[in-house]
Amino acid sequence: MINEIAIACAQLNPIVGDVAGNLAMARKARAEAAGQGADLLVLTELFIAGYTPEDLVLKPSFVEACQDAVRELAADTADGGPAVLIGTPWHEDMSTYSAVCLLEEGKVSAIRYKVDLPNYGPFDEKRVFTAGPLPGPISFRGIRLGVPICEDIWDDEVVECLEETGAEILIVPNGSPWWKHKHELRLNIAVQRVTESRLPLIYVNQLGGQDELIFDGASFGLQSDSSLAFQMPAYVEAVSLTRWSRGSDGWRCTEGPMETLEDNDALIWLACVQGLRDYVGKTGFPGVVLGLSGGIDSAICAAIAVDALGPDRVHCVMLPYRYTSNASLADASACAEALGVRYDTVPIGEAVDGFEHSLKPLFDSMPADTTEENLQSRARGTVLMAISNKFGPMVVTTGNKSEMSVGYSTLYGDMNGGFNPIKDLYKTEVYRLAAWRNANRPKGCIGPDGIVIPETILTKAPTAELKPGQTDQDSLPPYDVLDDILSCLVEDEMSVAEIVARGHDLATVKRIENMLYVAEYKRRQAPPGIKITRRNFGRDRRYPIVNKYRDAMPAEQDS
Numbered sequence: 001m002i003n004e005i006a007i008a009c010a011q012l013n014p015i016v017g018d019v020a021g022n023l024a025m026a027r028k029a030r031a032e033a034a035g036q037g038a039d040l041l042v043l044t045e046l047f048i049a050g051y052t053p054e055d056l057v058l059k060p061s062f063v064e065a066c067q068d069a070v071r072e073l074a075a076d077t078a079d080g081g082p083a084v085l086i087g088t089p090w091h092e093d094m095s096t097y098s099a100v101c102l103l104e105e106g107k108v109s110a111i112r113y114k115v116d117l118p119n120y121g122p123f124d125e126k127r128v129f130t131a132g133p134l135p136g137p138i139s140f141r142g143i144r145l146g147v148p149i150c151e152d153i154w155d156d157e158v159v160e161c162l163e164e165t166g167a168e169i170l171i172v173p174n175g176s177p178w179w180k181h182k183h184e185l186r187l188n189i190a191v192q193r194v195t196e197s198r199l200p201l202i203y204v205n206q207l208g209g210q211d212e213l214i215f216d217g218a219s220f221g222l223q224s225d226s227s228l229a230f231q232m233p234a235y236v237e238a239v240s241l242t243r244w245s246r247g248s249d250g251w252r253c254t255e256g257p258m259e260t261l262e263d264n265d266a267l268i269w270l271a272c273v274q275g276l277r278d279y280v281g282k283t284g285f286p287g288v289v290l291g292l293s294g295g296i297d298s299a300i301c302a303a304i305a306v307d308a309l310g311p312d313r314v315h316c317v318m319l320p321y322r323y324t325s326n327a328s329l330a331d332a333s334a335c336a337e338a339l340g341v342r343y344d345t346v347p348i349g350e351a352v353d354g355f356e357h358s359l360k361p362l363f364d365s366m367p368a369d370t371t372e373e374n375l376q377s378r379a380r381g382t383v384l385m386a387i388s389n390k391f392g393p394m395v396v397t398t399g400n401k402s403e404m405s406v407g408y409s410t411l412y413g414d415m416n417g418g419f420n421p422i423k424d425l426y427k428t429e430v431y432r433l434a435a436w437r438n439a440n441r442p443k444g445c446i447g448p449d450g451i452v453i454p455e456t457i458l459t460k461a462p463t464a465e466l467k468p469g470q471t472d473q474d475s476l477p478p479y480d481v482l483d484d485i486l487s488c489l490v491e492d493e494m495s496v497a498e499i500v501a502r503g504h505d506l507a508t509v510k511r512i513e514n515m516l517y518v519a520e521y522k523r524r525q526a527p528p529g530i531k532i533t534r535r536n537f538g539r540d541r542r543y544p545i546v547n548k549y550r551d552a553m554p555a556e557q558d559s
């Protein structure tokens with residue numbers, strides 16, 4: 001029986017589908033853990049596949065490749081160095097499981113399967129995995145390790161079973177995506193399990209962006225009295241050693257990192273930065289290009305892009321038309337200068353005039369309306385895509401959640417592009433975060449210190465500048481009103497009557513409800529963006545496009 005164990009926790013950034021790359025990453029982490037004197041290295045959920053592999057798991061050759069890679073890593077452990085706990089898909093008896101394997105002494109010495117497959121919000125695990133049986137602990141060098149996998153600790157059953165069958169420490173590999181206030185939620189869940197079982201718990205989480213999901217790492221440990229044993233940082237890759245001793249009342253962590261996590265705004269900013277950086281990096285783009293209008297949305301997207309990729313990999317383009325004001329020209333250029341990015345001007349007048357000229361015989365003397373406004377937006381979208389085609393950068397789109405909610409955007413116009421870092425941020429949050437970034441430069445951000453979004457951009461009235469004197473508030477309620485109504489409708493599924501009871505005007509609420517439902521067709525064609533809220537427009541809120549349902553008016557409900 002041993003009374004001391006050194007466990008290295010690896011919060012790394014695997015790439016979905018890159019089995020060879022993830023194997024190499026696991027080997028490097030193991031070498032680092034060996035250098036630290038670890039007995040055991042813990043890697044995250046489905047590490048060898050990258051989380052979340054989704055329907056890749058339905059492909060037998062992919063699962064075989066994962067299993068082969070795990071066996072290769074197992075063979076490495078014949079060298080007497082640290083054993084490894086690694087997550088992998090595992091096919092056995094006609095079923096595929098989300099598994100964790102213990103690799104030691106040159107072989108796969110134990111396997112446990114995930115029991116609770118999450119099937120809500122962004123998760124669809126019941127679609128691709130079979131649930132495992134309730135597990136018992138894994139015996140490792142005389143210690144009984146309980147290894148629940150991520151969702152397995154979100155209810156009490158699995159941990160209760162592990163505790164009853166003699167587990168001494170809970171080690172939880174996770175692929176737990178971040179969204180606002182997620183860390184508090186995880187900590188509460190973990191404390192509940194520790195309180196019930198009186199077992200210490202090690203929570204190891206993945207890092208990095210995967211399509212719309214962002215993983216923050218922020219791995220931690222709890223002592224058996226639920227006090228914090230160690231805390232790893234958010235958004236930093238790390239292999240951290242923790243030391244544990246067996247005493248009369250069980251195992252206790254005696255050494256480990258104790259980082260402080262950032263506040264909510266910093267975590268949102270870091271999520272946007274890491275999400276864009278990984279989307280661009282993992283898909284292999286040299287950089288990004290975006291239209292810089294002198295408005296707040298494109299300015300904050302440029303700042304996020306520079307923090308993610310550095311100024312040399314961000315190209316900003318002003319695309320002026322006759323309605324573009326001198327103030328917009330000055331603000332866009334000042335923003336580009338503050339960020340240190342390449343800035344070009346490509347006027348769209350000739351392109352728009354060309355379309356209007358071609359359409360003149362058809363449109364005859366019909367009055368100008370949004371058709372002509374949208375031609376401006378589409379000319380901009382076409383120019384940006386041409387720059388992408390010619391030089392290779394991906395186009396960043398800039399529509400915030402308020403605009404995506406009500407369809408305040410043009411299909412094949414400003415919606416053209418590959419990825420949207422602010423898709424899940426309401427306009428009021430865009431303003432708050434822009435001001436926040438001007439006062440803070442969080443760790444790991446490559447952009448400059450100080451004001452990166454000129455003050456005038458934060459204070460002027462938002463406008464699409466598609467016709468003279470236009471402001472957003474010609475077509476939309478003030479953003480604080482709009483965002484409150486939207487957040488009631490989208491995040492909380494409140495009824496129109498409940499929203500009106502909060503003090504909003506009935507006609508406005510009905511109009512916004514209608515705009516929200518009608519714009520579903522646009523959202524289905526919109527580029528993906530980073531999930532920041534509990535309820536994003538990707539996987540979380542899946543409304544039908546054809547949808548005649550509208551809430552009854554409060555008066556109708558009363559009668």
Ligand SMILES: Nc1ncnc2c1ncn2[C@@H]1O[C@H](COP(=O)(O)OP(=O)(O)OC[C@H]2O[C@@H]([n+]3cccc(C(=O)O)c3)[C@H](O)[C@@H]2O)[C@@H](O)[C@H]1O
Pocket residue numbers: 370373374377378407408409410411412413414464466475521545
């Ligand atoms: N259910 C449905 N399924 C599939 N397609 C559907 C559809 N309903 C309409 N459509 C199609 O969509 C078209 C209407 O959508 P779309 O062409 O986008 O045009 P639309 O939504 O009419 O106009 C764009 C709106 O975005 C605003 N805006 C705000 C800020 C910035 C910008 C900008 O562009 O920079 C624009 C602009 O003021 C205007 O209100 C229809 O003509 C039809 O072809």
Ligand SMILES: Nc1ncnc2c1ncn2[C@@H]1O[C@H](COP(=O)(O)OP(=O)(O)OP(=O)(O)O)[C@@H](O)[C@H]1O
Pocket residue numbers: 290291292293294295296297298299317318319320321324380398399403414462463464465
């Ligand atoms: N004159 C312009 N030059 C370059 N890009 C533009 C221009 N006008 C619009 N765009 C692009 O189209 C997007 C939608 O812009 P628009 O100004 O119409 O509305 P917005 O949502 O208020 O955005 P912003 O706050 O960035 O102005 C902008 O974020 C920008 O990427």
Ligand SMILES: NC(=O)CC[C@H](N)C(=O)O
Pocket residue numbers: 045118123149150151152154174175176177
């Ligand atoms: N991978 C998982 O099982 C994730 C689900 C889990 N409840 C979480 O969000 O953290």
